[in-house]
Amino acid sequence: MADIDNEQVNDIEIGIVGSGSMGGGMTLLFAEHGSKIGCYDYEEEAVQKLMNTAKEDEKVNEKCVHGFTSLEKLINAFPKQGGKERKPRIIVLSMPHGKPVDGVAEELLPLLDKGDIIIDGGNEWWEETERRQANAKEKGIEWVGMGVSGGYQAARHGPSCSPGGTDEAWKVIKPYLETWAAKTPEGEPCVLHMGPGGAGHYVKMIHNGIEHAHLSILCEVRGLLHDQLSLSNDEISDLFESWWKEGPLRGNFLVGIGFKGLRFKEGGGIKNAKDGIVEKIEDKVTQDVDLSEGTGTWSTKEIGERHVAAPAIAAAHQLRIISADKFERSKVADNLGLPQPSKAAEAKLDKAEKSKLMETIHTAVYGAILGAFVQGLDIITKASQDQKWNISLADCIKIWRQGCIIQSDAIAEFFLPLFEKFPRSEPLNLLKSIPEIAKELAKTYEAQKKLYSIAIKTDAVAPALGASLEYIKAVNCRELDTNFMELELDYFGHHNYDVKGKTEKGHEKGKYHTEFSKTPGV
Known part of the structure; x- marks a missing residue:
């Protein structure tokens, strides 16, 4: 040739x-x-x-x-x-x-x-x-x-x-x-x-972990809008386009291709799809399970091994795994016999009330996507410290402004001046070190609660949305119920615990132990 x-x-x-x-x-x-x-x-x-x-x-x-x-x-x-x-x-x-x-x-x-x-x-x-x-x-x-x-x-x-x-x-x-x-x-x-x-x-791997969270958040939201709130694909497309053009999700790549994709009536082997092609596509994501894509699995592995809280990324990965087992899932549904997702009462709201609800959902989606960024960037920060890579979070945002899947113009404009204040060597936990980010995420809390409550009431599947909300709740909570967990760990495993008022900063094992029982296992 x-x-x-x-x-x-x-x-x-x-x-x-x-x-x-x-x-x-x-x-x-x-x-x-x-x-x-x-x-x-x-x-x-x-x-x-x-x-x-x-x-x-x-x-x-x-x-x-x-x-x-x-x-x-x-x-x-x-x-x-x-x-x-x-x-x-x-x-x-x-x-x-x-x-x-x-x-x-x-x-x-x-x-x-x-x-x-x-x-x-x-x-x-x-x-x-x-x-x-x-x-x-x-x-x-x-x-x-x-x-x-x-x-x-x-x-x-x-x-x-x-x-x-x-x-x-x-x-x-x-x-x-x-x-x-x-x-x-x-x-x-x-x-x-x-x-x-x-x-x-490493940065690309966590980029993909953030991407997986964003994909899950958007697919869950699209499902709630279509199946629970009775919006057509064209209405959802118009809504996503409005988010993409203006507001905190302006210039978000996945929102942008989402509104365009929902308008396609045929593609690949699918023709004459009246309401768009999405309903004709099987709910089966196999990239992780068939080993053709490793970054989602590796990101989840890093969450565990670096001991960084990133529940939205982990939940998104789990949903992909569950989705890949289509035939097994159908059999499990037969065995469980639980209700399938249903319509929400909010589907019957009048035009003005529904418009207000869409504003709430816009805020909730922004909060979940912003939270996934925070979680992913915290993983990068921890790895950079552990490996002495000296990665700049400002540089991460700079290269993510065009040409990548997690491009989100308004969010990048919010993050960049905040990150540029910190030298590369500065240790960061974003919600602790940068109050502006914590305050911005806090503004979305009530909206995230409202959106997730619709999923709960209708049995809709929304793990990344739920994890996004629970993340905010947990990191905000001054007194977690994990003291009872510590009690039980010490009871059966002599793991020791800290005492209130005497807790030392850091992750060192507690100094106190109670001999709850002299009989093993009792």
């Missing part, structure tokens, strides 16, 4: 390994900006398809895209330069996480020279990134773990990027990434160096 593995090519600037939707999108994006790209895939058909797409794309000079099915020939297609001034080769990996990356690394590393740079642009577990960085360092090769946000469309038109690695590697790749990345309306590129080691992949 024309131009595949062409040994005459000797001017490649960037090599991209993986010609699927993400790798293909990045190939076209980079070529559009004038870089000469070598795209590699072991499947010749995938490479040829991408090259054909480059020929058809009016924004891309097809002479900037060369295809390879041999990694060795891809590497040889870079300019032959010797001496200390040799320009580093840059190889971008766009592949599934895990073993496929190790397989390519095993073949790729021996072909590269000291100073060359590998950018892993997939979603990867941060510890795997750091392991590969250590292996590459032994050969003098830089390995950058970079989150690439925004899905396949952003990969083509400009993603949000979160690279992590050495300062030396960042200096080399910075001009390229700033050219390729999504831009704010003011022209600022949505890419910044997150920190050393696995910091970049």
Whole structure:
């Protein structure tokens, strides 16, 4: 096939390994900006398809895209330069996480020279990134773990990027990434160096955890609006569009694609869907269970291992898992025999009353989405402290302003000046350290109570909304009932406890014990 593995090519600037939707999108994006790209895939058909797409794309000079099915020939297609001034080769990996990356690394590393740079642009577990960085360092090769946000469309038109690695590697790749990345309306590129080691992949992982919470919040709200409050998809679409255009959810990416998606009457294999396609789509999210996507699972794992409260993120993950077991769920419903979700009394409100309720729901959704941001950013802060990455929360918000799934313009404008007051090394618990955020979240409390009460009364499924409300209640509570838990832990396990008035700051084990019974287990 024309131009595949062409040994005459000797001017490649960037090599991209993986010609699927993400790798293909990045190939076209980079070529559009004038870089000469070598795209590699072991499947010749995938490479040829991408090259054909480059020929058809009016924004891309097809002479900037060369295809390879041999990694060795891809590497040889870079300019032959010797001496200390040799320009580093840059190889971008766009592949599934895990073993496929190790397989390519095993073949790729021996072909590269000291100073060359590998950018892993997939979603990867941060510890795997750091392991590969250590292996590459032994050969003098830089390995950058970079989150690439925004899905396949952003990969083509400009993603949000979160690279992590050495300062030396960042200096080399910075001009390229700033050219390729999504831009704010003011022209600022949505890419910044997150920190050393696995910091970049960690930020992307928690970005996805926040994303999962937002997805769950919005699907639960859409369900309540449609099934419990009897709004049509067109009415919900109009409502979401109004939120997207104005107010605290202005510029929220998921709200924006939500109102557009609800207006589609057919798509994929679905035709003539009278009320839109959403009712024709199976309620089955399999990304986590089929292992094609690890970031939600890893985010939930980090919640436990970092000991950070992020219940909305955890609840969203659990709902996805339950949804994936469609056939098992149907059998469980037969066995339980409990009521299915029903209409809400509020569905019968008059026009003025319903309009007021929609304002309340708007506030509640904003509060839940804001709370998910807070929870995710607290995880990043804790990991940054533990791993000494020195991640800036202001930088996280800056790169999330365009080209990513959790873009939310009004929220970013609220967060950014608050975060910029803190240096990178400042320890943060957002609701403790920044009163303005706590006060903003408090304004949504009554609205969140009202929305969740509708779910409770109608047996509607709303775990992320419930977790968002319970999070506020718990962190606000000066006296939790966990003292009884401490009593029982000490009773059966001699775990000790603190005494009121003598409690010490921190997480040290209590100094006091009561021998409740001399008979074990009694």
